Amino acid sequence: MEFTFSDEQRMMRKMVRDFAEKEVAPEIQRMETEDRFPVEIVRRLGELGLMGIPIPEEYGGSAMDYTSYIIALHELSKVSATVGVILSVHTSVGTNPILSFGSEAQKQKYLPKLASGQYLGAFALTEPSAGSDASNLKMTAKPTGDGYLLQGTKMFITNGGYADTFIVFGRTSQEGGYKGVSAFIVEKDTPGLHIGKTEKKMGLHGSSTVQLNFEDCYLTKEQLLGNEGDGFKIAMANLNAGRIGIAAQSLGIAEAALTHSVAYAKQREQFGRPIADQQGVSFKLADMATKVEAAKLLTYQAAFLRSKDKPCGKEASMAKLFASKAAVQAAIETVQIFGGYGYTKDYPAERLFRDAKICEIYEGTSEIQHMVISKHLLQD
Numbered sequence: 001m002e003f004t005f006s007d008e009q010r011m012m013r014k015m016v017r018d019f020a021e022k023e024v025a026p027e028i029q030r031m032e033t034e035d036r037f038p039v040e041i042v043r044r045l046g047e048l049g050l051m052g053i054p055i056p057e058e059y060g061g062s063a064m065d066y067t068s069y070i071i072a073l074h075e076l077s078k079v080s081a082t083v084g085v086i087l088s089v090h091t092s093v094g095t096n097p098i099l100s101f102g103s104e105a106q107k108q109k110y111l112p113k114l115a116s117g118q119y120l121g122a123f124a125l126t127e128p129s130a131g132s133d134a135s136n137l138k139m140t141a142k143p144t145g146d147g148y149l150l151q152g153t154k155m156f157i158t159n160g161g162y163a164d165t166f167i168v169f170g171r172t173s174q175e176g177g178y179k180g181v182s183a184f185i186v187e188k189d190t191p192g193l194h195i196g197k198t199e200k201k202m203g204l205h206g207s208s209t210v211q212l213n214f215e216d217c218y219l220t221k222e223q224l225l226g227n228e229g230d231g232f233k234i235a236m237a238n239l240n241a242g243r244i245g246i247a248a249q250s251l252g253i254a255e256a257a258l259t260h261s262v263a264y265a266k267q268r269e270q271f272g273r274p275i276a277d278q279q280g281v282s283f284k285l286a287d288m289a290t291k292v293e294a295a296k297l298l299t300y301q302a303a304f305l306r307s308k309d310k311p312c313g314k315e316a317s318m319a320k321l322f323a324s325k326a327a328v329q330a331a332i333e334t335v336q337i338f339g340g341y342g343y344t345k346d347y348p349a350e351r352l353f354r355d356a357k358i359c360e361i362y363e364g365t366s367e368i369q370h371m372v373i374s375k376h377l378l379q380d
C-alpha cells in the first residue's frame with residue numbers, strides 16, 4: 001500500500017487548505033446563525049475546479065484521481081463540515097452515477113455542467129419509511145409507453161433546495177426488494193417535482209436537507225440511468241465510494257477537534273499551569289491524536305484502492321465506521337477540554353460535536369457499516 005502523495009496531490013491540498021482558511025472560515029458564523037446555504041462558496045468551488053475533481057477532462061472535469069478528491073473533502077471539512085457534505089454529495093452520489101452508468105448522451109448533457117459547478121447535484125434514495133432498508137422503497141416509476149410517471153416522497157435530500165439535478169430511485173416493476181428499482185436523472189424544474197419541507201437540523205447548518213414530493217412527475221426514457229432494474233446496483237455502487245467521502249469529512253472534523261484542543265489546553269491555565277500539563281488532559285489529547293491517525297490511514301487506504309479501481313467496499317465501510325466514531329469521540333473530548341466555554345457558541349467545540357454526529361448516521365448508519373463489514377468477512 002503506497003501512502004505517499006504526489007506533487008499534484010500536495011498542490012491540491014495546499015490550494016484547498018488556503019481556500020478553506022481564507023474564504024470558507026469567515027462564512028461559518030453566517031452559516032451557523034442564519035442557516036444560510038453558502039451559494040458563493042459553491043460558486044468558488046466551481047471556479048477552483050473542485051466540483052469535478054475525479055471527472056475526466058473530456059467531460060469538463062479536473063481529471064484528478066479519487067484520492068485527490070478525498071484530500072479536498074478532508075481539508076474542507078477541517079474548516080466546515082457543511083461545505084464538506086455539499087461537495088461530497090454533489091460528487092460522490094450526485095455526479096459519479098452519471099459518469100459510471102450514464103449513456104454517452106447523458107454524460108455529454110450533464111457532466112460538463114456538474115463538473116464546472118454550473119449545476120449542483122443531489123441523490124434521492126431515502127424515503128419516510130425506507131432508510132437503512134433502502135431496498136424497501138415505495139416510490140413508483142410506472143412505465144407509460146414513452147416514459148415513466150414518478151409518484152412518491154423522498155426524505156432528507158442533501159443539497160435538495162439548491163440542486164439542479166437529482167439521481168432518483170423508483171420502482172419500475174412491482175417485484176419486491178431491490179428488484180424492479182430503477183434510477184433516473186431528474187432536473188429541478190420538471191413538472192410534478194415539488195421541493196418540500198426543509199429540515200431544521202442539529203448540525204451542518206447551512207447545508208440544505210429537504211423532502212421531495214413527486215406527483216405525476218413525467219420523465220422521458222432518456223432520463224433513465226442505466227437499464228430498468230439497475231437502480232439498486234447503481235445506488236449501492238456509488239454509496240460504497242461515497243462512504244470514503246464521509247470518512248474524509250469525519251477525519252476533517254476529528255482533526256479540527258484535536259487542533260483546537262491542543263491549542264486551548266496549552267494556553268488555558270488552572271492551578272497555576274496550563275491544563276495541558278495535567279495528565280488527565282494530555283492523555284485525552286494522546287488518545288484523540290491516535291484515533292485521528294488511525295482514521296487517516298483507513299480513509300486514505302480506501303481512497304487509494306478506489307483510485308486504482310480495486311474493490312474497496314469493506315475498506316470504505318471500515319473507514320466510515322471508524323472515522324465517524326473518532327470524530328464524535330474527539331468532539332466530545334474537545335467540549336470537555338474547553339470546559340464551560342466548550343458548551344457555549346463562542347468556541348467551535350459544540351459545532352464540531354453537532355457536525356460530527358451525523359457522520360455516524362448518513363450514507364449508512366454505523367450499525368449498517370457493521371453489517372457490511374461482517375458480510376464481507378463471512379463471505380470472503
Ligand SMILES: Cc1cc2nc3c(=O)[nH]c(=O)nc-3n(C[C@H](O)[C@H](O)[C@H](O)COP(=O)(O)OP(=O)(O)OC[C@H]3O[C@@H](n4cnc5c(N)ncnc54)[C@H](O)[C@@H]3O)c2cc1C
Nearest residue numbers: 123124125126131132156157158209361362363364365367
Ligand atoms: C442531514 C442528513 C442528510 C441526508 N442526506 C441524504 C441524501 O442526500 N440522500 C438520501 O437518499 N438520504 C439522505 N439521508 C438519509 C440517511 O442516509 C438516513 O437517515 C440513514 O440511512 C438512516 O435511515 P433512517 O433515518 O430512516 O433510520 P432507520 O433506518 O429507521 O434506523 C433507525 C436506527 O435503527 C438502526 N437499524 C436499522 N436497521 C438495523 C439493522 N438491521 N440492524 C441494526 N440496527 C438497525 C439504525 O442503525 C438506526 O440507529 C440524510 C439524512 C440526514 C439526517
